[in-house]
Structure formats: structure tokens, C-alpha cells
Amino acid sequence: MKFSQEQMERYSRHIILNEVGVKGQIKLLESKVLIIGTGGLGAPAAMYLAAAGVGTIGLVDADTVELSNLQRQIIHSTKDVGKPKVISGKETINDMNPDVKVMTYHEWVSSANITDIIKDQDYDFIIDGTDNFPAKFLINDACVLLHKPFSHAGIIRFSGQTMTYVPGQGPCYRCVFLNPPAPDLVPSCKEAGVLGVMGGIMGTIQASEAIKYLLGIGDLLTGRLLVFEALDMEFRTVKLASRTNCVVCGENPTLKDLIDYEQRACEL
Amino acid sequence: MKIRVNGNEVLLEKAVSLKELLTLQQVRTPEYVTVQLNDGFISASGFEDTTINDGDVIEFLYFMGGGQVK
Ligand SMILES: [Zn+2]
Numbered sequence: 367m368k369f370s371q372e373q374m375e376r377y378s379r380h381i382i383l384n385e386v387g388v389k390g391q392i393k394l395l396e397s398k399v400l401i402i403g404t405g406g407l408g409a410p411a412a413m414y415l416a417a418a419g420v421g422t423i424g425l426v427d428a429d430t431v432e433l434s435n436l437q438r439q440i441i442h443s444t445k446d447v448g449k450p451k452v453i454s455g456k457e458t459i460n461d462m463n464p465d466v467k468v469m470t471y472h473e474w475v476s477s478a479n480i481t482d483i484i485k486d487q488d489y490d491f492i493i494d495g496t497d498n499f500p501a502k503f504l505i506n507d508a509c510v511l512l513h514k515p516f517s518h519a520g521i522i523r524f525s526g527q528t529m530t531y532v533p534g535q536g537p538c539y540r541c542v543f544l545n546p547p548a549p550d551l552v553p554s555c556k557e558a559g560v561l562g563v564m565g566g567i568m569g570t571i572q573a574s575e576a577i578k579y580l581l582g583i584g585d586l587l588t589g590r591l592l593v594f595e596a597l598d599m600e601f602r603t604v605k606l607a608s609r610t611n612c613v614v615c616g617e618n619p620t621l622k623d624l625i626d627y628e629q630r631a632c633e634l
Numbered sequence: 635m636k637i638r639v640n641g642n643e644v645l646l647e648k649a650v651s652l653k654e655l656l657t658l659q660q661v662r663t664p665e666y667v668t669v670q671l672n673d674g675f676i677s678a679s680g681f682e683d684t685t686i687n688d689g690d691v692i693e694f695l696y697f698m699g700g701g702q703v704k
Contacts, residue, residue: 496699497699498699499697499699502699519699520697520698520699521698521699522698522699525698526698527696527698542668542695543668543695543697544668546697547663547666547697548666551663551666591695593640602640602641604670604693604695606670607670607673607674607675609675
């Protein structure tokens with residue numbers, strides 16, 4: 367692969383970094399990242415990965431843009447209200463960086479389609495930008511079963527958390543949280559509220575993890591859960607215990623088929 | 635005795651069980667909180683029988699994502 371003059375200039379601040387360089391930038395351009403959910407977390411993650419020159423970005427979301435999304439989902443604009451989020455996201459990325467090929471999946475992930483979506487472009491890294499636990503467990507299990515690394519993140523009110531799973535390098539999301547909570551116990555973002563910037567902070571951490579993984583640099587959030595409290599402005603990383611009897615990633619896994627957990631309808 | 639809960643120092647007048655500590659820390663739905671005591675997970679069925687000792691490091695890990703259970 368040869369860089370054009372325009373690419374040399376576009377990625378010059380990356381190329382000058384010893385840890386990236388021309389080689390690293392080529393790696394990014396040849397990489398494929400799947401972003402599930404183009405909301406609070408997925409929007410900033412997608413934009414930074416696109417700006418960074420990740421060559422293929424997949425966007426998965428069945429939703430259409432609503433006015434109440436715009437307080438945090440910065441990949442969408444006022445003119446996009448009513449448009450499918452994956453289309454709006456694709457247009458923003460195309461405007462930003464013509465080097466990026468955007469794949470769109472206008473659907474919710476489920477046990478029926480997630481394997482095919484991940485395999486569609488044989489994605490190198492997956493970002494969980496979803497806002498509900500059934501999807502989070504589904505993404506975890508699918509990634510563990512397909513031996514794919516992924517970044518988990520969750521935000522609510524003024525709090526956020528994130529961790530990275532890499533096969534064989536530490537606990538998975540299910541190791542830590544076992545099973546989704548009962549649907550009636552979980553307030554949605556709509557009910558609980560969320561500070562708009564939370565998605566930006568956690569989503570860009572997810573993008574950083576993806577880039578580090580793709581380049582093979584630094585230490586990932588494997589075996590660690592990063593917890594962020596915006597009101598105290600405190601980041602803490604909790605070293606995670608291991609669960610050798612995890613049903614999906616443990617020594618004798620019993621979970622072989624993906625599960626569609628019951629989900630409370632979020633819309634009203 | 636002195637313990638650490640989610641990074642903060644907590645002083646306890648007497649030894650308590652993990653179940654009592656969850657109440658003291660106002661955790662409303664303990665069955666949905668992942669508890670790490672020092673280097674291991676403690677399952678919900680073990681909350682009552684686990685005694686907190688001086689110097690213990692405890693982490694309550696909460697579900698977070700679109701909603702939070704605390
Ligand atoms: Zn696991």
C-alpha cells in the first residue's frame with residue numbers, strides 16, 4: 367500500500383508518533399472495526415475511528431435519529447432527525463474521511479444475526495455501544511465464541527464503566543456480571559438521564575482501546591474495569607478477579623448457543 | 635477496623651458480614667451487585683457467611699449501561 371500526498375498530510379500527526387508511524391497507519395487503514403449501537407458511545411467512537419483512518423467501519427443500529435438523541439449522539443445532526451442512524455452515521459463519516467469504507471446494518475443484534483454481522487467483514491475488533499443488558503451479554507458471548515476482542519462500556523447519569531476483552535487475556539463481561547439483571551429493575555437512559563459528555567468520554571476510551579489493539583501497543587483494559595465518576599472527576603481501574611468456571615469463557619464452557627434475553631420495551 | 639470499599643477508606647466499629655456491609659453501604663439491590671473481596675468474587679449466596687476483616691479491600695461492581703442497578 368502506498369500513501370498519497372493527501373494521506374501523508376491527513377495522518378501526519380499519527381505518522382510522527384514512533385508507536386504508529388507509516389506502518390501503523392497502514393495497519394489502521396487495513397483494519398476493520400464493528401460498532402454496535404450508534405448512540406451516545408458509538409457515535410464518538412465511530413467518529414474518532416473514522417478520523418484515525420480505520421479503513422472499514424461497520425455500524426449496527428435499527429433506530430432512527432430522534433431530537434432527544436442530539437444532546438449526546440454527535441454523529442447525527444438536526445437535519446438527520448427521522449433518518450436511520452446507520453445512514454446518518456455513514457454520511458458523517460463519508461464527509462469526514464473518504465478513506466473509510468462504511469458498512470451499515472440497519473437492524474438490532476440478536477442471536478439470529480450477530481454471528482453473520484461479525485463474520486460479514488471478519489471484523490478485527492468490536493465496540494459495544496449498546497444501551498441495554500441483553501445486547502451487552504449477547505455481544506460478549508458472540509465475541510467469546512468467535513474469538514474476537516471487544517470493548518464493553520456503559521454510561522448512566524454521571525457514571526461510566528469500560529473494560530476490554532481479548533481472547534485468552536483476562537475475564538469476559540460475563541465473568542464479572544454473570545447474567546443480565548431483571549428487566550424491571552433497570553431504569554433506561556430515558557428514565558435515569560445521562561450527561562451528554564459521558565458517551566464522549568467513555569466512547570473515545572473505547573476508540574483508544576480499539577486503536578491500541580489494532581496497532582499492538584500499550585496496555586489494554588484487559589482484566590481491569592475502568593470506572594469513571596464525572597461528579598468527583600475520578601477515574602479508577604479495578605483489577606478484576608478471574609472466574610475459571612465462567613459458562614462462556616471458562617475452563618469447561620457450557621454456553622454454546624447465543625441467548626436472546628428478555629428486554630423491557632424502552633420506548634414510550 | 636479499617637477497610638476499603640470502592641477505593642474509599644471505611645471505618646467499622648465491629649466485624650460485620652458482607653451482607654451487613656452491603657446494607658451499611660446502602661446498596662439497594664445486592665443480588666445484582668458483583669462483589670470482589672480482595673482477589674476473588676463472592677457470590678450472592680455467600681454474602682451472609684462472609685465476614686469482613688480488618689484491611690479487606692472490597693469492590694462493588696455495578697451494572698451500568700443505559701441503566702444502572704445500584
Ligand atoms: Zn467469562
